[in-house]
Amino acid sequence: MKKSAVCVLGTGLIGGSVLRAATAAGYDAWGYNRSETGVNAARADGFDVDGDIGAVLRRAAAADALLVIGVPMPALAAILTDIKEFAPECPLTDVISVKAPVAATVRAHELDARYVGGHPMAGTAESGWTASSSELFRGAAWAVGVDPGTRAEPWTRVVRLALDCGSVVVPVTADDHDRAVARVSHLPHVLAEALSVAGAGGGDLALGLAAGSFRDGTRVAATAPDLVRAICEPNATALLDALDDVLRLLTDARDRLAADGTLGELIDAGYSERDRYDTLDRWEITDVRPGDQDWLERLRAAGQRGGVLRELD
Amino acid sequence: MKKSAVCVLGTGLIGGSVLRAATAAGYDAWGYNRSETGVNAARADGFDVDGDIGAVLRRAAAADALLVIGVPMPALAAILTDIKEFAPECPLTDVISVKAPVAATVRAHELDARYVGGHPMAGTAESGWTASSSELFRGAAWAVGVDPGTRAEPWTRVVRLALDCGSVVVPVTADDHDRAVARVSHLPHVLAEALSVAGAGGGDLALGLAAGSFRDGTRVAATAPDLVRAICEPNATALLDALDDVLRLLTDARDRLAADGTLGELIDAGYSERDRYDTLDRWEITDVRPGDQDWLERLRAAGQRGGVLRELD
Numbered sequence: 220m221k222k223s224a225v226c227v228l229g230t231g232l233i234g235g236s237v238l239r240a241a242t243a244a245g246y247d248a249w250g251y252n253r254s255e256t257g258v259n260a261a262r263a264d265g266f267d268v269d270g271d272i273g274a275v276l277r278r279a280a281a282a283d284a285l286l287v288i289g290v291p292m293p294a295l296a297a298i299l300t301d302i303k304e305f306a307p308e309c310p311l312t313d314v315i316s317v318k319a320p321v322a323a324t325v326r327a328h329e330l331d332a333r334y335v336g337g338h339p340m341a342g343t344a345e346s347g348w349t350a351s352s353s354e355l356f357r358g359a360a361w362a363v364g365v366d367p368g369t370r371a372e373p374w375t376r377v378v379r380l381a382l383d384c385g386s387v388v389v390p391v392t393a394d395d396h397d398r399a400v401a402r403v404s405h406l407p408h409v410l411a412e413a414l415s416v417a418g419a420g421g422g423d424l425a426l427g428l429a430a431g432s433f434r435d436g437t438r439v440a441a442t443a444p445d446l447v448r449a450i451c452e453p454n455a456t457a458l459l460d461a462l463d464d465v466l467r468l469l470t471d472a473r474d475r476l477a478a479d480g481t482l483g484e485l486i487d488a489g490y491s492e493r494d495r496y497d498t499l500d501r502w503e504i505t506d507v508r509p510g511d512q513d514w515l516e517r518l519r520a521a522g523q524r525g526g527v528l529r530e531l532d
Numbered sequence: 533m534k535k536s537a538v539c540v541l542g543t544g545l546i547g548g549s550v551l552r553a554a555t556a557a558g559y560d561a562w563g564y565n566r567s568e569t570g571v572n573a574a575r576a577d578g579f580d581v582d583g584d585i586g587a588v589l590r591r592a593a594a595a596d597a598l599l600v601i602g603v604p605m606p607a608l609a610a611i612l613t614d615i616k617e618f619a620p621e622c623p624l625t626d627v628i629s630v631k632a633p634v635a636a637t638v639r640a641h642e643l644d645a646r647y648v649g650g651h652p653m654a655g656t657a658e659s660g661w662t663a664s665s666s667e668l669f670r671g672a673a674w675a676v677g678v679d680p681g682t683r684a685e686p687w688t689r690v691v692r693l694a695l696d697c698g699s700v701v702v703p704v705t706a707d708d709h710d711r712a713v714a715r716v717s718h719l720p721h722v723l724a725e726a727l728s729v730a731g732a733g734g735g736d737l738a739l740g741l742a743a744g745s746f747r748d749g750t751r752v753a754a755t756a757p758d759l760v761r762a763i764c765e766p767n768a769t770a771l772l773d774a775l776d777d778v779l780r781l782l783t784d785a786r787d788r789l790a791a792d793g794t795l796g797e798l799i800d801a802g803y804s805e806r807d808r809y810d811t812l813d814r815w816e817i818t819d820v821r822p823g824d825q826d827w828l829e830r831l832r833a834a835g836q837r838g839g840v841l842r843e844l845d
Contacts, residue, residue, distance in 0.1 A: 340741050340742070340743040341743055341744075342743065342744065343744075359743065360740055360741050360743070362741060389737070389740055389741060391737065391741075395737060396741075398734065398738075399734045399735075399737050399738035399741050400738075400741060401734075402730055402731045402733060402734040402738050403731045403734060403738045403739065403741055403742035403743075403745075403746040404741075404742075404743065404745055404746065406727065406730060406731070407727060407731075407745035407746050407748075407749040408745060409782070409785060409795065409798070410723050410726075410727055410749060410782075411745070411749060411802065411806075412785075412795075412798050412799055412801070412802025412803070413723075413778050413781040413782050413785070413798065413802065414719065414720060414723055414778065414802075415801075415802040415803075415805040415806040415809070416777075416781055416798070416801050416802055416805050417715055417719060417774055417777045417778045417781060418715045418716045418719070418720075418805070418809070419805035419808055419809065420715060420774075420777055421711065421712045421714075421715040421716060422712075422836065422838075423812065423836070423837060423838030424702070424704065424708060424712050424835055424836045424837075424838065425711075425712035425713075425715050425716045426716065426808065426809045426812050426838070427673055427702055427812060427814060427838050427840065428653050428673050428675060428702060428704075428709075428712050428713060428716055428717075429653070429716035429717070429809060430653040430654055430655070430672065430673070430716075430717065431654075431655065431656075431751075431752075432716075432717055432720035432721060432724070432751075432752045433716040433717065433720050433809075434809075435720075435748045435749070435751050435752070436720040436723060436724060436748070436749060436752070437802075437806050437809065438744075438745075438748050438749075439744075439745045439748070439749070440802040440803055440805075440806035441803070441806050441807070441810065442803070443803070444799045444800050444803045447795075447799050447803075448794070448795060448799055451795060452789070452793055452794055452795060455789050455790075455793045458789060459786065459789055459790055461730055461733075462782060462785070462786045462789070463786065464729075464730045464733055465726050465727065465730045465782070466779065466782055466783060466786065468726040468729055468730060469722070469723075469726050469775065469778070469779055469782075470779060472722060472726070472775070473772065473775045473776065473779065476765070476768050476771060476772055476775070477768075477772055480765055480768045481761070481765055482722065482725075482760075482761060482764060482765060485722070485725050485726065485729070486725055486757045486760050486761055486764075487757050488725070488728075488729050489724065489725025489726065489727075489728040489729055489750075489753040490725070490728075490753055490754070490755070490756070490757045490760075492728040492729050492731070492732035492753075493724075493728040493750050493753035493754050494754070495732055495739065496728070496731070496732065496739045496742060496746075496747075496750065497754065499736065499739050499740060501740060522737055523735065523736070523737045524736060524737075525735075525736030525737065525739070525740050527740065
């Protein structure tokens with residue numbers, strides 16, 4: 220079967236990696252980037268990237284391409300305005316790290332009819348086209364939206380792209396997604412920043428004695444601050460819940476340490492839950508087809524129980 | 533120059549690695565392990581390890597060996613009682629992760645005259661002889677005590693062993709050490725446990741979406757709980773200070789997020805301090821010789837400013 224066209228808007232680390240992976244998988248794929256540097260870097264590597272958003276989107280409209288929005292959250296509204304003008308009928312997805320705020324902005328631009336949210340769970344501390352890789356998504360989880368009202372046709376195209384990029388697909392609603400990533404992506408970023416500051420509070424002596432636990436615990440603090448803010452702050456409500464949980468855990472441990480010199484239950488609980496993560500079974504959802512009766516509700520329920528999609532019929 | 537003898541008491545991950553590294557560096561080195569399994573594992577690899585503590589220590593006394601205590605904190609007093617009985621004149625060091633509580637216990641056994649605290653900053657989530665490696669300490673920082681009253685002769689032997697194992701030596705007093713490692717070693721363990729629990733609070737959906745930031749941020753939560761407690765809890769006072777700092781940072785960020793939707797200064801500060809860590813210069817201390825006037829105070833001051841020893845004359 221001939222693969223459909225894919226048009227990536229924003230060819231940084233994630234969007235650029237989608238463009239590379241889609242091309243490698245045989246899609247007719249091209250992209251847009253705002254900066255001349257980014258355009259030239261992608262072209263130098265042999266990819267079809269242009270800085271003229273009107274031309275890129277007109278081509279997408281003519282080819283009925285799947286649009287993949289790869290710009291950061293602060294640039295979303297502007298790109299949706301362009302899409303509304305030049306390619307309002309194209310199926311539409313995104314790879315932004317929160318889903319409910321993106322969905323709301325898409326609705327505000329009246330582009331929700333063919334929109335399906337997406338979020339590949341992969342990245343590096345580096346950013347930009349030069350850090351992109353066709354293998355970035357291999358084996359990763361790729362969240363794909365199953366919110367009420369989602370249509371089967373664009374959904375199938377988004378899932379197929381994610382699978383063709385080497386990922387497994389986690390079906391999830393926007394709100395469920397945002398609550399989950401607050402805990403496993405945004406909270407780790409905030410803790411890494413706090414550990415970095417508290418560790419450096421010990422001066423060069425402490426930093427000179429730091430080994431693997433500090434290095435790994437602060438790794439993502441090396442991410443560009445503007446990017447961290449663009450990832451975490453749009454998910455403030457869910458991140459507050461996660462922060463309150465961790466503050467409660469740490470305060471309990473602190474009070475117990477002051478009272479009787481032990482860290483209480485935290486150490487056993489942390490070990491047990493890390494083991495749960497290490498041994499997690501990504502079981503395959505095989506009994507739901509897009510368009511089936513209650514398919515969205517059934518996929519959502521399966522995703523909540525840890526189910527993933529590994530292929531489409 | 534012929535290298536002096538080294539006797540390692542407790543041949544788990546750290547002690548076992550000292551035995552391997554010292555042997556590889558040309559020392560006449562042997563060890564003691566309490567468990568028959570541990571003894572047999574080391575012997576099967578060709579190392580001279582015995583389960584008879586009296587025999588091992590009598591041999592050390594006859595050879596004037598440097599004793600290296602590699603047992604965990606809870607087993608320290610018992611091994612010191614044996615040393616007091618069989619080898620009270622041997623120079624003595626340890627590789628335990630806190631220093632002031634070890635020094636106090638050594639004093640209580642009246643073994644402080646030839647004692648010099650040590651702590652190689654290296655490890656893995658694995659434990660036991662089978663995880664040990666002669667290369668574990670290569671390029672690592674090895675803290676060596678410079679507390680008032682430290683004698684030059686045992687100090688020189690401890691520093692020489694650390695250097696011969698491939699480490700750089702950070703001169704530090706017991707209290708300074710314990711405050712520093714509370715921030716860069718014990719705090720990372722506690723944060724990893726809390727992140728592990730808070731992440732798993734999102735269920736299998738959240739764990740299935742977890743990627744590098746969660747995996748790295750919780751890595752040390754896979755360490756055996758008893759070992760984590762044995763490492764962290766003896767350092768309760770300094771760990772409380774570090775925990776209070778991180779609680780203040782996280783509470784400020786939480787309140788700011790609730791008030792205006794931003795994470796405030798934490799992100800820039802965390803990035804800046806991680807960069808300080810990444811670019812830290814371990815400058816070499818070259819102007820202090822053991823036994824010089826004020827040598828302990830001068831080494832302590834140099835260590836606090838990030839200085840390390842890379843060789844002995």
